[in-house]
Amino acid sequence: MPTLYILAVGQGSSSVLVDTKGVTIIDAGPGSALLEFLRDKHIPVIDVLILTHSDKDHVGGVMALLTSKKVEVKNVYLNTDSIKGTKTWDDLAVSLLDYQERSKINLEPSVSPHLNGKLNRGEVTVEILAPNQYIALKGPGSKDRKGRTLTSNSVSAVVRLVHKQPVAILPGDLDEVGLENLLDHCKDANAWLMVFPHHGGAPGSGDVVTFTNKFCSCVQPEVVVFSVGGNTGSFPNPKVIETVDATLDGVRMLTTGSSKTFAAYVGGKSNCAHRDCVGNISVLMDKEPLEVQFGSA
Secondary structure (H helix, E strand, O other), X not given: OOEEEEOOOXXXXXXXXXXXXXXXXXXXXXXXXXXXXXXXXXXXXXXXXXOOOOOHHHHOOHHHHXXXXXXXXXXXXXXXXXXXXXXXXXXXXXXXXXXXXXOOOEEEOOOOHHHOOOOOOOOOEXXXXXXXXXXXXXXXXXXXXXXXXXXXXXXXXXXXEEOOOEEEXXXXXXXXXHHHHHHHHOOOOOOOEEEOHHHHOOOOOOOHHHHHHHHHHHHOOOEEEEOOOOOOOOOOOHHHHHHHHHHOOOOEEEEOOOOHHHHHHHHOOOOOOOEOOOOOEEEEOOOOOOOEEEOOO
């Protein structure tokens, strides 16, 4: 049975799709949580590794995967980022090239809808909704056709998983410019579950409430997950929490790690659907109706 796991990796992001013919990982957040999960689940092969963008909290765990003697990574997909000057990003780029040249992995430095139909490993359809090829070609540091500056977050890959119905949206750190480009070119982005962009933080320089309302209205999820942990109280943003709750009727909100802002919000509500610090989340995709489960079962 296909199962999606949204892992508690602290202030970062990592999701694992265990399908009938392979394993797909979307982002590899920092720390050891991802490797420990793969070990506990006896998963020795990663068929597809999609990195939504170049931020450390989304790629920080890749080196551990590549150097692990217990895990084989077959295919890596990510977009280029000429303005990312961190040592983590440079070291990762050099290592990925080295592994490619030694035929250890297949490296594809492009993530856009042109991959649709090529990423499936079983029953689940893995869709790339954004960025489109034009935005991916322009890349961070440039401007789109409307004169909007593209950042690393603007070109975050938006991944949707579909199994009988759209199950989940995984949007990396999508910001307001990335969302506008998504809405310009993608008319269908709904899903049952959404991992909120940027861990529930501010969407770049845009208005928090406007961004949150637009994205929630576009996806119309029943469950919203904030991938956070060990923060000082700034994630998720209180305005994001309030706007999600106000925009989506009957929504269920969850955090993978502890959040002072979210705990304060939940503490003032009688709605027990909202839960703080639930740890790993799993969704059995064959189950009807869909529901979230806590832990790695």
